[in-house]
Amino acid sequence: xxxxxxxxxxxxxxxxxxxxxxxxxxxxxxxxxxxxxxxxxxxxxxxxxxxxxxxxxxxxxxxxxxxxxxxxxxxxxxxxxxxxxxxxxxxxxxxxxxxxxxxxxxxxxxxxxxx
Amino acid sequence: xxxxxxxxxxxxxxxxxxxxxxxxxxxxxxxxxxxxxxxxxxxxxxxxxxxxxxxxxxxxxxxxxxxxxxxxxxxxxxxxxxxxxxxxxxxxxxxxxxxxxxxxxxxxx
Numbered sequence: 619x620x621x622x623x624x625x626x627x628x629x630x631x632x633x634x635x636x637x638x639x640x641x642x643x644x645x646x647x648x649x650x651x652x653x654x655x656x657x658x659x660x661x662x663x664x665x666x667x668x669x670x671x672x673x674x675x676x677x678x679x680x681x682x683x684x685x686x687x688x689x690x691x692x693x694x695x696x697x698x699x700x701x702x703x704x705x706x707x708x709x710x711x712x713x714x715x716x717x718x719x720x721x722x723x724x725x726x727x728x729x730x731x732x733x
Numbered sequence: 734x735x736x737x738x739x740x741x742x743x744x745x746x747x748x749x750x751x752x753x754x755x756x757x758x759x760x761x762x763x764x765x766x767x768x769x770x771x772x773x774x775x776x777x778x779x780x781x782x783x784x785x786x787x788x789x790x791x792x793x794x795x796x797x798x799x800x801x802x803x804x805x806x807x808x809x810x811x812x813x814x815x816x817x818x819x820x821x822x823x824x825x826x827x828x829x830x831x832x833x834x835x836x837x838x839x840x841x842x
Contacts, residue, residue, distance in 0.1 A: 658834065659834060660821075660831075660832035660834045660835065661819070661830075661832040662832075663830075674828075676829065708776060710776075721781050722768070722778050722821075724768075724775060724776035724778075725775070727774040727776075729774070
């Protein structure tokens, strides 16, 4: 079955360390997204990519970086510059470049804890 | 004020009750999504609407574009419907979605 795989499910890091969250999809989707979810808040967009080798900053990109070298992969790096990195991170994809008639597919998320 | 407001924030009901969750938004949109997030964290897309009404099993979603309002209804609710339900809109001309804060639904047996 096609879907989005995020790994790992739980991740623990010390403050000051960079950490990379994996997102892989086998849906042949063009567009991929990274969201951050904090308690009591709606999902906030970190970065998105509409095509291989291209990506754009979302609303809260500071302290994060991404790459899109392959269509199926969109890893997110949480750098030491991110002031409050502890959160639940969700990866999503759609089957065209953000067309309004494309449903979103989500991974199961990675819960990152930085101490 | 958030662009997308959901109500109620929390809802507890007994099994079998008819459930309504509301979503109001303040901008012109090209589509509205209803999503379901289970306690494990994964999110499933339930509906995508640009007009009218959609039905899938016991779930019904409606949208009134003029009033900038959508509702998600669950008939004959069941404890397995317990989850957070999230409304998201795609503003006209935008590539990004704007999310509501979610409604936490608990159905007691």
